[in-house]
Amino acid sequence: MQRMQPERSGAGRRSRRWFLGLGAAWSAALAACRNKPASDAASFPDARVPGAPIRAYGDRSPFEHSKRLVRTDTRVPLEEASSQTPLHDTYGIITPSSLHFERHHSGVPLIDPAAHTLTIHGLVERPLVFTVDEIKRLPSVSRIHFVECSGNSSSEWRSSGATDLQRAHGLTSCSEWTGVALSLLLKECGVKPEGTWILAEGADPGRHDRSIPMSKAIDDVLVAYGQNGEPIRPEQGYPMRLLVPGWEGNVNVKWLRRIKVLDRPAMTREETSKYTDLMPDGTARQFTFYMEAKSLITRPSSGDTLRGPGFYEVTGLAWSGRGAIEKVEVTADGGKTWTPAQLQTPILPKAHTRFRWPWQWDGTEAILASRATDETGYTQPPIASLVEVRGVNSNYHNNGIQLWKVSADGTVTNGNHA
Amino acid sequence: MAITRNRPHPHRLRRAVVVAALAALTSTPAVAQSPTYHVGRAPTADELKKIDIEVLPDGRGLPPGSGTAAAGKAVYTQKCLTCHGPTGKEGPQENIAGGKGSLASSKPVKTVGSYWPYATTLWDYIHRAMPFDHPGTLTDEDVYAVTAYVLFLNDIVREDTVVGQSTLATIQMPNRNGFVADPRPDVPAKKAGGASPTPRR
16 A cells, blocks of 8 residues: 655654653643553553643644744845745645744844834825724724745756755745735825825834835735734734735835835835846846746655655645636646646635645656646746746746656655756 | 723723723823724824934935045944955955946846945935844934945945935936836746746756
8 A cells, every 4th residue: 555645754854852842731641641550551452541631822733843944044144034934734725824934134023012003104194103903993804815035936046956845935825814904094194196105114123114106005905913813923023014915025014113105116225236136137127026926836845755656646836926826737747748737716816726636656757847827827937938038146036837856766856957 | 992802800990991081081182083984193293203214216314414435434344344344345244345247247246336226225224224233323424424435335436525415315326227127927938839847957
């Protein structure tokens, strides 16, 4: 009988160190279990003891170890700080808040919501300061959206590549976000006709800030305070953040403290020297907001080992910053033939969409890949096609097709640079 | 008053009601400003002054003040050099000088001199976020002086050029015209039956 699911390999990936993390209650329960008279085992082979008591705040099973990958190879530890989502270990479309990727420029600030406010000013009739409580009193909306760092998958521009899915593509996550429509707040302030951009600014030590066109600001942007049913996590912007559906992560300003309505972009450091895409001719693209359609096979992926020929479900995620996913196709022969994958409902605009593709592996070398098409008709291109146009120094917005190479021995490796 | 989700003890609740009633009688009522939901209040001038920090490319937002590279060298040496190196090219952190003419090469070096389109952004960012471990600790004069020094390290101003509120926005940065609008979608997917996503070498 073949294993139906691939096993993960690699040092520490399934270590048994969970025992060290057990709480006192669990330890006591286990001790009680161990201390039961030996005769019980013989007389009552099905003897049981009560399980762990109730807990005020839940935690996952001590048998589960999936973690964010904390990058330690950055030149500027806090300025370039990031941790990546273990997409290969997630099910469905929601990323647990505790595993949502992190990217911030000056550390995670500790903010007391009672002392935090949002100020909206600039080209408005009525500049206003809102408390967090006031924001929460206003009509709310909940929507499921991905947030993807524009630098996600940047390892795959060059032939060095990354070893695995989490390291290469773990800077995207998807949550249910709850908050107030920014359009509502702007309407309350009364935007003047000459107000064509907003500047959003965080309360983090570096006061991260980005300019966003008014057309987007009044379209679908949220001032969010809820994430997956809870208050937003500190590293995701507690007590409130901007959520700019489908646009690159860094415009989703966390720890939001100020919005200023302007008649032009502020040309902040982030939108001039940082998050701009350098082309081979030396010019750089600016305000590259959209995250284009993309998909990834999350299982099997690099690091998995298939235990011999047989049936394996190929599954993954697809998303587009321009709307809903229309189609995902999968290949097992490196792109010679593509067949449609099954899309799991709900298929939501600007949200991760789960796809599945049944696969009978014959035990020979295979190249697995997926490609997504969104509702605009745009289809995810091969990385090589991106490189043809953009070279290898644009760094951001790599939405190319990811190849996983399955060797005859069942090991799965990054096939982009084979 | 905000809805509270706590469930206080009845005595505490009664006390809270009394306190709130007294507060309502004795303090100036906060005027709810938003027209539909009557929440929020107008920021005071002092509040706005503290947070209204961005500097635009036309110089709006710059406070009074000025500085020269000569004066900025001392501030740079004390507060910036450890991270950015003696001439801005040595690291260990981001290179802020050099890189001229490198943007179209295979190893582009993006610095203030080679890449940044606006000198105002440099002032804004130093004032906003630097020094990295103590942002907000430079005086406006220090920021002008360090800005001048970083521009000097990039051969954009002379050592004695006065960089100030009225002149910063007029400084022409070498890469001022180096940016283009987003042309995406710019990469068509291969037609069905066309080239497969062949691994790149």
